[in-house]
Amino acid sequence: QITLKExxxxxxxxxxxxxxxxxxxxxxxxxxGVAVGWIRQSPGKALEWxxxxxxxxxxxxxxxxxxxxxxIKDTSTNQVVLTMTNMDPxxxxxxxxxxxxxxxxxxPYYWGQGTLVTVSS
Amino acid sequence: xxxxxxxxxxxxxxxGQPASISCxxxxxxxxxxxxxxxxxxxxxxxxxxxxxxxxxxxxxxGVPDRFSGSGSGTDFTLEISRVEAEDVGVYYCMQVTHxxxxxxxxxxxxxx
Numbered sequence: 001q002i003t004l005k006e007x008x009x010x011x012x013x014x015x016x017x018x019x020x021x022x023x024x025x026x027x028x029x030x031x032x033g034v035a036v037g038w039i040r041q042s043p044g045k046a047l048e049w050x051x052x053x054x055x056x057x058x059x060x061x062x063x064x065x066x067x068x069x070x071x072i073k074d075t076s077t078n079q080v081v082l083t084m085t086n087m088d089p090x091x092x093x094x095x096x097x098x099x100x101x102x103x104x105x106x107x108p109y110y111w112g113q114g115t116l117v118t119v120s121s
Numbered sequence: 122x123x124x125x126x127x128x129x130x131x132x133x134x135x136x137g138q139p140a141s142i143s144c145x146x147x148x149x150x151x152x153x154x155x156x157x158x159x160x161x162x163x164x165x166x167x168x169x170x171x172x173x174x175x176x177x178x179x180x181x182x183g184v185p186d187r188f189s190g191s192g193s194g195t196d197f198t199l200e201i202s203r204v205e206a207e208d209v210g211v212y213y214c215m216q217v218t219h220x221x222x223x224x225x226x227x228x229x230x231x232x233x
Contacts, residue, residue: 037222047162047170047213049222062221063122096169105152105217107160109181111169 002026004036004097004112011118012087018117022080022097029055029075033102036080038071040093041114048093052100053080089119123148123216125225133233140201142228144214149194151218158217161190161199164227165210173212174199206232 008020020038027034037052051071052060061069070083084091094114100106124147134140150157161174172181174190177197187202201208209232214225 046227047164047215047224049215049224052222060220100217105154105156105158107158107172107175107215107217108162108170109172111171114169 002099002110004099004110006095006097006112006115008095008115008117010116011120013121014088014119016087018082018084018087018091020082020084020095020097020115020117022082022112024078024080024097024099027099028078029073031055031102033104033106035100035102035106036073037098037100037108038080038082039096039098039108040091041096042090042093045093050095051082087119091117092119093117122221123150123219123223125214125216125223127212127214127225127228129228130226131229131231133231134201134204135233136206137203140204140208140230142199142212142214142230144192144197144199144225146195146197146216148219150197150216151194157193159190159192159197160215160217161188162213162215163208163210164213165207168210170213201230204230204232 004024034055038050053071068085073080094116096114097112098108099110126145128143159177162170164170178190211227213227
């Protein structure tokens with residue numbers, strides 16, 4: 001059974017760096033093709049794809065946020081970490097961690113419960 | 122980026138009646154692997170999104186057969202044959218053919 005769970009601060013100040021951790025179980029980055037991604041959703045708004053990291057450390061980022069995002073994986077602890085620099089109130093959102101299967105064109109199937117991050121001074 | 126548009130953005134449906142949501146992409150979603158990677162998600166109030174349909178028309182396990190997907194190229198449709206109360210929520214299309222992955226704006230379905 002695949003599960004993912006996001007954790008991190010619920011409140012960050014403008015200009016600070018956000019660090020979110022996705023702890024997962026039921027799969028491993030040792031499996032070829034596995035990928036974990038991040039998607040966010042501002043309150044009352046649509047879903048926005050942020051980043052994806054593959055089993056082989058290949059990474060993809062949203063071009064509009066690329067300069068602010070970093071995603072890394074820790075194979076030994078089954079975690080993925082997303083950092084976003086220079087946080088702004090517009091970054092207030094629920095951040096989801098997702099498992100996209102083992103295909104290069106995998107789609108988010110397993111989702112975490114999401115973690116709400118508020119950016120405010 | 123591939124821009125995904127949906128229509129309508131809001132839909133009020135009588136229980137038991139059909140519903141249809143359109144999704145259009147600014148570029149063809151046909152992939153070199155031979156598949157078209159257009160997916161549909163349902164997000165019920167207060168819940169994480171749930172995938173319903175992948176590769177245009179493939180229903181995920183546990184998804185009622187009243188949900189169906191169709192389309193090709195740049196035009197796609199999600200149909201609900203008979204809307205039930207549990208179908209209330211927001212429906213999103215998403216493409217994974219091109220980078221970056223992109224979602225549609227969502228269609229809110231409510232019961233009339």
